[in-house]
Amino acid sequence: MKTTRKGMREGELEKDTYDRLACSECGETLKTRNDPDEVFSVRTCPECGAEWKEIG
Ligand SMILES: [Zn+2]
Known part of the structure; x- marks a missing residue:
C-alpha cells in the first residue's frame, strides 16, 4: 500500500475544495479506516476501493 504522500506525488490523489484528500480518478473524497x-x-x-496509508 502506498502512502498518501506518494499518492499525491504520483497524481493518484488530489485535494478537494475543502482541502480533503480525494481520489483523482473518481473525484471521491477518501474515507478513513483506523x-x-x-x-x-x-x-x-x-x-x-483503492487504499493509501496515512502516516502520522
Ligand atoms: Zn477512486
Whole structure:
C-alpha cells in the first residue's frame, strides 16, 4: 500500500475544495479506516476501493 504522500506525488490523489484528500480518478473524497493494530490510518476511495496509508 502506498502512502498518501506518494499518492499525491504520483497524481493518484488530489485535494478537494475543502482541502480533503480525494481520489483523482473518481473525484471521491477518501474515507478513513483506523486499524488499531497499525500506527497509520488507511484512507480508502469509496468508489474504486483503492487504499493509501496515512502516516502520522
Ligand atoms: Zn477512486
